[in-house]
Amino acid sequence: MKISNMKSVFFISFIWFTFAGNLPAQESKKATSFDQSIHIDTAAIAANINTLEAFHATYFKGKKIFIDLWATWCLACRKEFAYKEQLDSLLKVHNINLVLLSLDSSTQKEQWVSYINKHKLKGYHFLINEELKKEIISIAGYSKSLLKMPLPYYIYMDEQGEFIDNNAPRPSEIGKLADLFEQE
Numbered sequence: 001m002k003i004s005n006m007k008s009v010f011f012i013s014f015i016w017f018t019f020a021g022n023l024p025a026q027e028s029k030k031a032t033s034f035d036q037s038i039h040i041d042t043a044a045i046a047a048n049i050n051t052l053e054a055f056h057a058t059y060f061k062g063k064k065i066f067i068d069l070w071a072t073w074c075l076a077c078r079k080e081f082a083y084k085e086q087l088d089s090l091l092k093v094h095n096i097n098l099v100l101l102s103l104d105s106s107t108q109k110e111q112w113v114s115y116i117n118k119h120k121l122k123g124y125h126f127l128i129n130e131e132l133k134k135e136i137i138s139i140a141g142y143s144k145s146l147l148k149m150p151l152p153y154y155i156y157m158d159e160q161g162e163f164i165d166n167n168a169p170r171p172s173e174i175g176k177l178a179d180l181f182e183q184e
Contacts, residue, residue, distance in 0.1 A: 037122040040113055050131035052139065056161035059124070064096045066168065067155040068123075069136060071103040072115045077152040081119060083171035088122055090174065094181040096156075098123035103133060103151070139166050156180060 049055045056065065066087075070077035091098050100123050104112045109127060116125055128136075142149040154168035164183075169176035 038116060038120070038125070039123070040116060040125045048129070048131075050129070051135050052132070052155070052157070053161050055126075055132065056157055059126075060097060060099070060157075061161070062159050064094070064159055065099045065157050066091060066096050067157065068098065068100045069103065069153040069155070070100060070151060072108065072112055073104070074151045076150075080152050080171050081121060083174060084121065086174050087171040087177070090178055090181065096181065100125045101128050101132075101136070102126065103128070139163070141167075 049058055100121065102112055102125065104127060106127055112127065137149055140149055140153055152170065154170060155163065156165040156168040158164050165180055168180060
């Protein structure tokens with residue numbers, strides 16, 4: 001290779017690494033800057049947490065939680081997110097943590113995280129394993145088929161992990177939810 005060609009290759013490489021080398025750093029900075037009230041955790045899959053009782057004891061012992069069982073592919077679930085601001089305010093007043101349990105598969109993790117951040121869905125987000133899905137379906141009173149269970153589905157638990165309502169009203173029924181939370 002001639003020296004003039006080597007200089008050209010060096011110059012092009014220098015320009016590429018100088019400018020393109022900065023892009024990933026900028027993208028990663030952008031990707032990690034999200035609302036501090038959004039907590040995303042996939043540990044429930046790996047931790048072999050198979051019951052809501054164990055889930056509550058592991059992550060929310062001593063705290064009331066309102067569980068939203070949802071999936072990114074569920075249109076009705078997405079429609080309920082239109083009421084997220086009213087729900088967030090109501091939960092804050094009653095000192096209740098919003099827990100969003102996703103039925104998405106672990107192979108959809110990137111899409112799931114992207115959806116949460118794009119729509120600024122505040123709360124504690126978890127991808128759940130198959131055993132926990134089965135237990136929730138059973139608690140909800142449906143057969144062993146997730147396809148027969150209406151989504152989204154809501155559960156309200158007290159500080160001890162006891163069910164207050166295992167078929168709680170939807171956020172679109174904010175008045176009914178307010179009544180439920182007032183009973184506590």
